[in-house]
Amino acid sequence: MKIAFYGSSLLSSYWNGAATYYRGILRDLAARGHQISFYEPDAFDRQQHRDMDPPDWAKVVVYPATAQAVRQVLAEAGDADVVVKASGVGVFDDELLDGMIEPAAPRAIRIFWDVDAAATLDEMKADPAHAVRRALPELDLVLTYGGGDPVVNAYREMGARACVPVYNALDATTHFPVPPDARFSADFAFLGNRLPDRESRVEQFFLKPAAALLDRQFLIGGSGWESKEMPENVRHLGHVYTADHNAFNSTPLALLNVARDSMAQMGFSPATRVFEAAGAGACLITDAWEGIEMFLTPGEEVLVARDGMDVIEHLSTLTPERARQIGDAALRRVRAEHSYALRGAQVDGLLTQYRARVMEAAE
Missing domain, CATH: 3.40.50.2000 (Glycogen Phosphorylase B;)
Incomplete structure (x- = not known):
């Protein structure tokens, strides 16, 4: 047609x-x-x-x-x-x-x-x-x-x-695991533009943990964040082009996903970046929203956080080995069921x- x-x-x-x-x-x-x-x-x-x-x-x-x-x-x-x-x-x-x-x-x-x-x-x-x-x-x-x-x-x-x-x-032809890239080295990273109904969640799930874990390195990519006040251990990249998404997703210990307020309230609305990150074998920490188990199994293929304190707890106990297990499991799931x-x-x-x-x- x-x-x-x-x-x-x-x-x-x-x-x-x-x-x-x-x-x-x-x-x-x-x-x-x-x-x-x-x-x-x-x-x-x-x-x-x-x-x-x-x-x-x-x-x-x-x-x-x-x-x-x-x-x-x-x-x-x-x-x-x-x-x-x-x-x-x-x-x-x-x-x-x-x-x-x-x-x-x-x-x-x-x-x-x-x-x-x-x-x-x-x-x-x-x-x-x-x-x-x-x-x-x-x-x-x-x-x-x-x-x-x-x-x-x-x-x-x-x-x-x-x-x-x-x-x-997941589009497996464009998003897949790649070797780590020093440009994106971090313990915890977030990629997303600064939007009014997303900013408060970034503050709670990303900036609050950064302020509490000053010995850890945090990385944020996306447009609009350059004027946002952030803790000193947060590095801002600006817009990250699609060609760099695999390296951005594959390099940090863990990645954050936060839903926009309206999507979180409705539920059953995983962002594109959930699948792009999983497709790169990333260990994803997501805010809690109804229906997530339709896409990834909490505790096995994704870590779920109800608030910033849960993020802090996840990061405090997460080892590279555990992060790889979660990322590998997520990769298998999205390739099989969410292509x-x-x-x-x-x-x-x-x-x-x-x-x-x-x-x-x-x-």
Whole structure:
């Protein structure tokens, strides 16, 4: 099928945590014979911070962040069998969602793909005129980055015909164990941009333990942290490009994962970095959220912390041998059960199913 996908960016992960998610799923769909056209705006300096060249498995159209350019790229939806609007493009989100429906062919499958469902649902509950809420009756399917039954039920209550979670996963072609790199040497490391609904968790689960364990070395990567006051044993790297993620994940004794507040409250929403870290064989310490056992077994494949004191206790007792055992177990689990090949197969099955429905309804 021809898939027209309107998203934030395929070529850049700069202020765009969904990039590796898009890459993993769309690459697999292309390998299954689907023709991918990805439309991304030239916005937020992402094109100046590309970490991927245009791939041979997708046509990537970078358009100016103007209303005229949006109209031009939306016109191309008429040639597609599947039209997808992802959340969080960052510019002209409402216009893209409203505008994708009209030009789509009558037999096209119309999908909204929500990569931050908890936040979107909060917005929709507060605003009956929200663009997504208005569009739901015209959409065939809502796909989400995670959220489990709570997200599915909430979307159905809002009027979605169907909602299916497609969870993050491991792309073993891009994320895998590598030898340690001295640039990323640390006892505990965190990688993530500074966001309002993440910062308090970073303070509790990362900066508080750093202040309590001044004899340990802490490392933080991601944009926005340069102005944040931190203990002297915390080293800040700035933006870490995807090409360095394997070394960043493979080198420290342990890595931290923290969910954004909205995702932690909803549960069943593992971040992409959970699978990227596990795919590198990292020993991961994560904040507690409902549903984690669906992805990694606490105490065996991941360490779970309820607060900063739990992080301190984990780090105080964690040995290199124990860290390797946990990392190796996590690697085996994600390779077996959480690959983008499996996620791609899931989406491919859904597209086949909905294509049959649309064709039957048109007869």
